[in-house]
Amino acid sequence: MIELIGVYKNFGEKEVLRNVGMTIRKGEIFTLIGPSGTGKSTILRLINLLDVPTEGEIFFEGIDTSGPEKTRLQLRRRMSMVFQKPAALRGDVFDNIAAPLMFRKVPVEDIRKRVPEALELVGLSGYESRRASTLSGGEMQRVAIARAIVTRPEVLLLDEPTANLDPVSTEKVENLVHTINSRFGTTIILSTHDMAQGQRLAHRIAVVLSRTIGQTGTAHEIFYQPRNRDVAHMVGVENILEGMVKNNEEGLALIDIEGYDISATSDCPTGSRVTAYIRPEDLVLSTVEFPGSSLRNRFLGRITKVVAMGPMVKVRIDCGIRLISIITKRSFDELEIEEGGSVHVYFKASAVHVVRID
Amino acid sequence: MNDIIEGFTQAFQLIVTLDPEVMGITIRSLFISLSATLLASIIAIPLGGLIHFREFGGKKALITIIQALYALPTVLAGLFVFLLISRSGPFGFLGLMFTPTGMIFGQMVLITPLMIGMTLIALSGVRKNIQDTIVSLGADEFQSILTIIKEARFAILGGVILGFGRAISEVGAAMIIGGNIRGYTRILTTAIALETSQGNLPLSIALGLILLFIALIVTTILFLVQER
Numbered sequence: 001m002i003e004l005i006g007v008y009k010n011f012g013e014k015e016v017l018r019n020v021g022m023t024i025r026k027g028e029i030f031t032l033i034g035p036s037g038t039g040k041s042t043i044l045r046l047i048n049l050l051d052v053p054t055e056g057e058i059f060f061e062g063i064d065t066s067g068p069e070k071t072r073l074q075l076r077r078r079m080s081m082v083f084q085k086p087a088a089l090r091g092d093v094f095d096n097i098a099a100p101l102m103f104r105k106v107p108v109e110d111i112r113k114r115v116p117e118a119l120e121l122v123g124l125s126g127y128e129s130r131r132a133s134t135l136s137g138g139e140m141q142r143v144a145i146a147r148a149i150v151t152r153p154e155v156l157l158l159d160e161p162t163a164n165l166d167p168v169s170t171e172k173v174e175n176l177v178h179t180i181n182s183r184f185g186t187t188i189i190l191s192t193h194d195m196a197q198g199q200r201l202a203h204r205i206a207v208v209l210s211r212t213i214g215q216t217g218t219a220h221e222i223f224y225q226p227r228n229r230d231v232a233h234m235v236g237v238e239n240i241l242e243g244m245v246k247n248n249e250e251g252l253a254l255i256d257i258e259g260y261d262i263s264a265t266s267d268c269p270t271g272s273r274v275t276a277y278i279r280p281e282d283l284v285l286s287t288v289e290f291p292g293s294s295l296r297n298r299f300l301g302r303i304t305k306v307v308a309m310g311p312m313v314k315v316r317i318d319c320g321i322r323l324i325s326i327i328t329k330r331s332f333d334e335l336e337i338e339e340g341g342s343v344h345v346y347f348k349a350s351a352v353h354v355v356r357i358d
Numbered sequence: 359m360n361d362i363i364e365g366f367t368q369a370f371q372l373i374v375t376l377d378p379e380v381m382g383i384t385i386r387s388l389f390i391s392l393s394a395t396l397l398a399s400i401i402a403i404p405l406g407g408l409i410h411f412r413e414f415g416g417k418k419a420l421i422t423i424i425q426a427l428y429a430l431p432t433v434l435a436g437l438f439v440f441l442l443i444s445r446s447g448p449f450g451f452l453g454l455m456f457t458p459t460g461m462i463f464g465q466m467v468l469i470t471p472l473m474i475g476m477t478l479i480a481l482s483g484v485r486k487n488i489q490d491t492i493v494s495l496g497a498d499e500f501q502s503i504l505t506i507i508k509e510a511r512f513a514i515l516g517g518v519i520l521g522f523g524r525a526i527s528e529v530g531a532a533m534i535i536g537g538n539i540r541g542y543t544r545i546l547t548t549a550i551a552l553e554t555s556q557g558n559l560p561l562s563i564a565l566g567l568i569l570l571f572i573a574l575i576v577t578t579i580l581f582l583v584q585e586r
Contacts, residue, residue, distance in 0.1 A: 048494055069499070077496040087487045090509055099505070100495040151496065 001026040001187050002047055002155065007056035009042055016042050018211040020056070024189055029181050031198040032191040033222075034208030034234065040191035041084065043208070044157045047189065048081040077104060081157040085164065086144030088132030093119070096132055097147045104151065118150040119143075122176060138169030142176070149180060156180060158190035162197065170197075177201055195235060199223065207231050224279065225353045232277045238324040239278040242357070245270050252349060260320050263296040264352035273357045282351035283325035285315065286344045287335055295346040299323070306332075306339050317345055361559060368560030369567060380561070384568050387545040390458055390532075391525040394465035398525075399518050402470050406477025407503035421478065427471030432530030435468040440534050456537040461545070464531035469521035476517025480510040512583050519580045526572060546572075 002024040009017040017039045024030045032040045045051045046058060049065055049072045058065045060075045080100070089096050097115045106114070119125050122142040127135075135143060141161060148156060158177065162170040174197065180186050191208075192198055198205050199219040207214040207222060214231040215222060226232035232240055243257035245268050253266040255276055268274050284295065301319030308314075313332040315325045323345055327335075337343050372380050409420065441447050443454040443463070454460035484506050492505045507514060529547035536543030538552055546569045553562040 045490075050490055050494060073496070073498055076494070081494045083487060083491065083494075085487060087485065087491045089488065089491070089505070099492075103495055103497045103501050147495070 001061060002189075003057075003059040004043075004046070005057045005059075007043075007046065007053045007058065009039070009046065009051065010054045015211060017046075017053075020211075020213055022206055022213055022216055024187060025204075026187055027181075027185050028203040029177065029188045029190070029201055031202035031205045032189070032208050033193070033195060033198040033205055034191075034214075035193055038208045039211050040208050041159050044081060044159050044189065044191060047155075048079055048157055049076045050081075077151070078153060079155040079157060080148035080151055080153040082141070082144045082148050082159065082161060084160040086140055088135075088140065088143075091132070092128065093124075093130045093132060093135075093143055094128040096143060097150050100147060100151045114150050115146075118146040121149065121179070122146045123172065138165050138172065141165060141169065141173060145173070145176060145180075149184075149186070152184065153186065155187045155189065158188065160191055160193070162192070162194070174201060195223075207234055209234060225355075226277055227355065229275065236279070237277045237353075238280040238326075239276075239283075241276045241278070241321060243274060243276065245272050245274055245354075253354065255352075255354070257321050260299075262321075262352060263349040264354050265350045266352075266354035268354055268356050274354050275357055277353040277355070278323075278347060278351055280314070280324045280326040282347050283323060284346040285317075285325055285327060285331075285335060285337070286346065287337060288344070290344060290346055294348055296349045297345075297347045297352075299345045300342060301345055303337060303339050303341050303343055306337075315343075317343060319345055365559040365563045369564035372560065372564040373567065377564075380564055380568070382541065383544055383546055383549050383565060386458065386543075387526060387547075387569075388572070390461050390545060391465060391522060394462045394469065394525045395518060395522040397462065398466045398470045398473050398521055401466075402473035402517075402521075403477050403507060403514060404503065406474045406481065407507055409474070410478055410481040410506075411499065411503055421475075424471045424475050424478075428475055430468060430471065432468055432528040433534065434530075435528075436464055436531030436534030439464040439467055439531065443535070455535070456539060456543060458536070458543055461532050461536040461543060464535040465525040465528065468528060468531055469524050472524060473517050473521040476520060477507075477514055480513030480517060481506055483513055484509045515583050516580055519576055519583065523573065523576045523580075526576075527569065 004020055004022050007017055007020040020043060032043060034040055042051070046053055063075065065072060065075060089099055094115055097118055098111050101111045101114065115128065116125065119127055122145050124139065124142055124146065132140065132143065162173050165173065177188060177190065178201070181188050190201065202219060204217065205219055205222045206216040209230050214234065215227040222231070223235050226235060226237055229240055241257045243255045245253045246256045246261070247254040248266070248268065248270050251265055251267060253264050253268055255262050255264055255274060257276065262276065264276055299319035301317040301323065303315055304318050305316040306313060308329070311329050312326050313329055315327065317323050317325060325345065409417065439460065443449045443452060443460055445455065454463065488509055489506060492502050497505055527547065529551055532545055533548050533551070536545070536548065538544050538548040546565050550562050550565045
């Protein structure tokens with residue numbers, strides 16, 4: 001549907017995007033995940049043809065978008081974008097939602113029908129004559145979404161659609177994204193810095209890291225099989241260990257990490273240098289010895305630091321190799337462990353994602 | 359001192375009794391300057407929109423020139439138009455010299471740069487995200503300009519009023535092009551200049567008060583517009 005090839009974008013001297021490449025498929029929800037200021041908005045603006053790449057190509061259904069403004073306008077009218085902070089045009093809610101239809105010269109009778117339909121879809125029926133300035137942030141966001149979908153776009157671009165919203169409004173917007181995608185088959189590209197949101201919404205995710213795409217894949221691939229250290233760090237894989245494969249028997253590798261051995265499911269042959277990634281949630285802590293058979297990796301360590309994070313607790317453990325575990329507050333309380341105490345750490349061989357270092 | 363008091367007394371009489379000469383001059387002044395403002399708006403606002411929207415070489419230089427022309431001396435505007443429409447000028451055949459139409463043209467030349475400049479300022483006051491939104495919603499270039507002008511309409515109206523204020527208060531261009539012909543091209547400012555030099559102070563003061571009153575109304579409207 002949309003393809004970016006070797007896209008660079010500079011604003012003056014400042015490089016904002018470097019060699020961005022990705023393909024977005026028809027009908028999918030595609031999420032750009034990354035911290036603020038990494039170029040997510042710039043990618044969306046380029047796709048919406050609001051800006052022109054400094055270098056590289058963007059294709060929309062095989063059509064080169066670097067053509068004359070007339071072609072770009074035609075393509076732009078097949079998409080809609082909702083900005084992070086949606087701007088209200090002068091007039092009431094009806095005028096705002098009617099604007100893109102007026103631009104497309106849709107007959108007035110159709111506009112009168114389609115505006116209430118769009119408002120109903122976003123759950124704001126009867127808001128037609130409200131002044132945009134009297135709307136709350138969440139309502140304005142939904143009006144902006146109504147304004148974007150009233151044209152029945154093939155592609156809907158959402159820039160951080162929930163960044164400024166409370167949890168209730170966030171849930172409404174997320175449900176709306178699902179509805180639009182499943183009911184109309186609209187291809188949706190949205191950016192977010194919220195990992196969990198990306199995971200909840202997306203069919204596929206691209207991790208945007210300092211001006212380029214770190215990795216593209218399904219949520220499972222991104223969260224459990226990060227391609228490199230930066231992606232792993234970004235998606236919350238806190239345990240990143242480097243070592244060498246000592247032995248590999250039918251896909252079960254023994255990896256030497258600073259003199260300690262861990263078992264991992266991996267095809268990397270004996271002798272290869274590797275990085276092992278383990279999600280902190282996959283570490284099981286216990287104060288007693290655990291006879292469980294599938295938990296191949298077992299260590300005894302000393303707790304060096306405990307950090308409370310709302311309903312979760314992050315525990316740093318020194319087992320010779322340093323590991324980080326995240327457990328629920330409830331489990332933490334039940335374990336009755338504390339800083340300086342010792343604890344058993346367990347994890348499955350399949351919880352370790354191994355990437356070969358070239 | 360007596361002269362002045364005498365002058366004011368007579369001036370009030372002239373205004374209150376709706377003296378035909380005073381009224382004639384006032385209406386002519388308003389007609390010429392309002393026409394000039396209207397025509398200048400028709401040129402300046404879309405042109406301002408186009409300059410604002412399009413990226414082209416020399417854009418900054420052009421804006422600088424436009425800004426310099428805010429301070430265009432009124433006699434220079436008059437001289438410029440005189441050169442164009444005098445009998446030997448390129449538009450001499452139109453016979454616009456010493457006519458109200460010629461004066462309208464002169465005032466247009468005077469205030470169009472100011473109004474383009476004010477339009478540019480008004481449009482750049484429209485936040486970038488509004489402009490992005492309009493383009494993203496699928497507006498073509500013409501629709502974008504029109505919508506953004508609508509967004510900035512109060513600020514643009516401020517520029518229009520400012521232009522009118524400059525037109526009605528100028529004397530140089532009106533004098534050179536109109537020639538201050540009684541009952542035909544004589545307007546408030548040229549009449550004041552003439553009557554004062556002839557020592558006819560009551561008439562000068564009456565016309566001056568009316569001009570001041572118009573200026574007051576203009577500034578009040580401007581204030582009200584900017585309050586919105």
